[in-house]
Amino acid sequence: MNTASSLKSRLTRAQKQIHCLLEQSGETLTAQAIYQRLKDQQQMLGLATVYRSLRSLQIKGLAQARALPNGEWAYGLTSDDSHYLTCLNCGTSVPVEDCPVHSLEEKLGQSSHFQIFYHTLEFFGLCAPCTGRLEAESP
Amino acid sequence: MNTASSLKSRLTRAQKQIHCLLEQSGETLTAQAIYQRLKDQQQMLGLATVYRSLRSLQIKGLAQARALPNGEWAYGLTSDDSHYLTCLNCGTSVPVEDCPVHSLEEKLGQSSHFQIFYHTLEFFGLCAPCTGRLEAESP
DNA sequence: ACTAATAATGATTATCATTCTCATTCTAGT
DNA sequence: ACTAGAATGAGAATGATAATCATTATTAGT
Structure with missing residues (x-):
């Protein structure tokens, strides 16, 4: 088992939801947009949890971020x-x-x-x- | 005269000071750092002016920005x-x-x-x- | 299954870089 | 020198993100 896969090993519920949402949507989303979409589809997560999960997904090598000119960050999967x-x-x-x-x-x-x-x-x-x-x- | 040079034409005092500072320092600096350094060398500019000038320098093609992981931006010259x-x-x-x-x-x-x-x-x-x-x- | 220990979550608040506002000062062209 | 129009500064407002802490879920050991 290599380093990457061991870091990716277990995902929390919130991390799974967000990973799944990014996978489905196909586009990159801001943290606030992710929060809204999850709320809309009755999968509400706290805003703090959204931010924490996005950071964890990044450290596990699953998600990536790019800075938008307005200071927000857009998140997507590293496969993109x-x-x-x-x-x-x-x-x-x-x-x-x-x-x-x-x-x-x-x-x-x-x-x-x-x-x-x-x-x-x-x-x-x-x-x-x-x-x-x-x-x-x-x- | 081409487009770029016409946009670069006139620089305000603040824009000149900041361009000069970036040229001298050689490294990239955050807006807050630029504000501090100018204050230290008795060339004080208002913080709002620092931000405004950085944006103008970018639009004139003279300065560039990269987002740091902590949400700040580091500014440098486009020649770098x-x-x-x-x-x-x-x-x-x-x-x-x-x-x-x-x-x-x-x-x-x-x-x-x-x-x-x-x-x-x-x-x-x-x-x-x-x-x-x-x-x-x-x- | 049960319980203790540990991790994750949510609601709220705090932080802080950046932008906005508006009164004042500078500048260019006459 | 005079007068627009632009540039500037001080301070307040904004808003995304991070920190806090009490509560809830998950895990590991029995």
């Missing part, structure tokens, strides 16, 4: 390898298809002493409408 | 292309030398309608000490 291009002005995000990072991740896993669970790769700039707007404002 | 490997348990960060993302960034800049200023690339997992500690705790 999606990345985004985000406008610094309006916050619009569009998905990026390519991901050239896997070979580097493997190399790092061997050379560093870290056990790597996931990576984030995000691009930032201005979307076309915002570029236009900002140029118009500051001639 | 450094990336990190961070422990999900204790927050320790170590720099990653390689960066295989540039060719993708160029390709995206052409195919998407975004004007891309910078990217973040972060790896997350457990450092060796934390892996040991967590295994000891949950046998």
Whole structure:
């Protein structure tokens, strides 16, 4: 039995619910959104438990987080390898298809002493409408 | 004159001070740290102004931000292309030398309608000490 | 099954980085 | 120098997340 699987071993009820929700929804969700959705489907968890469980899932290598421009975090499963291009002005995000990072991740896993669970790769700039707007404002 | 340079055109006093500080320090700094350092060197700016200026510098393509695990943001210049490997348990960060993302960034800049200023690339997992500690705790 | 010990949960409160507000000060163009 | 309009500062407001602690569920040992 390897390290990862022993850490993943037992999940609490709350952790299972959240893992399951992330699996079903397919998209990434904020902690507050997870709280709401569970409440809506009569699986109510305390907000504190949602945060605690998300942290535990991360440490077990099952969940990942990316920071949104507004300061919130979006959570998803580590099996999901999606990345985004985000406008610094309006916050619009569009998905990026390519991901050239896997070979580097493997190399790092061997050379560093870290056990790597996931990576984030995000691009930032201005979307076309915002570029236009900002140029118009500051001639 | 291209889009980027026109946006970068004029910097306010506060924006210049912060840009200069980031240039000198060489490391990335949180907004609160920037506020403190400027105060220490008798260049005091209001906290609101620090935040406003950082946002403006980002939109002008001069500064970039990466989210720290504790919810703060670390700011640096876009000319700095450094990336990190961070422990999900204790927050320790170590720099990653390689960066295989540039060719993708160029390709995206052409195919998407975004004007891309910078990217973040972060790896997350457990450092060796934390892996040991967590295994000891949950046998 | 029963009980003691341990871990998980929920309700509430506290924290703290960031944003908002608005009165004041600076700046650019005339 | 004068006058918009932008920039700034002080302080209050916001809101996501973390901490606290009493209660409930789970586990392990008998």
